[in-house]
Amino acid sequence: NKYNLYVTTNKGATCKYSLTSQTYDNMEYTLSKNQNNTNHTGTTPTLAEGTYTIYVACKNLDEDFSIVEQININVNLKPTAAVSLSPSSPLGEGTVSVNLIVSENLISNPTLTYNYDDDATQRTVSLEGSGTTWSGYLVIKDSNVQRIGSFSFKGTDLTNLEGTEITSGKIFIIDTKNPEQITGIEVENRKNDLKISWLETKNDDIKEYKIYKKLARHGGETTLAK
Secondary structure, eight states, X not given: OOOEEEEEOSSOEEXXXXXXXXXXXXXXXXXXXXXXXXXXXXXXXXOOSEEEEEEEEEEESSSSOEEEEEEEEEEOOOOEEEEEEESOSSXXXXXEEEXXXXXXXXXXXXXXXXXXXXXXXXXXXXXXXXXXXXXXEEEXXXXXXXXXXXXXXXXXXXXXXXXXXXXXXXXXXXXXOOOOOOEEEEXXXXXXXXXEEEEOOSOTXXXXXXXXXXXTTTXXXXXXXX
């Protein structure tokens, strides 16, 4: 977060500030001033959660003299969360591990829900854990669809400040759609092998074909080629 600074001087002056104790000439930032050089404003750099001391020094325009003041700021940010999945998106049929990392300790368990772009129903991920680390599961069914999922988070820190921001992993993709059936299969019986050919479908998502041979004596299937 960034914070605005307002400084008023009884005489025309140039004011500077720093996040560490410095002499006037070595201070990092200079405040803007009005025409009378008595009202001074500025914005801090982005501050992470914590306690800061800002050192402000103003030098009189007519005299080589400066006064240093200290301003104490306590930065309390809303809790945020990062979500990761294993396996990672896009997700197929099966069980998916969900890991939730929260930016700070919470007063109670966080909540994590999700919905799809074609279905606004909110579904809850049951979480277990403590501190900043939580985990749960998604079960993806073979529903022959392609859809986009979106997580929603809610957590309350120890000062009762509620946060909902997900900094990473908010969106995931479900892909259980079956590929198109190949057509025009031809088999040529040779002396020691078979030559198999087919018409390839126009689908950029297909990366490989697997050919199986059924073994009658076992009743199972064994991969011969990919």
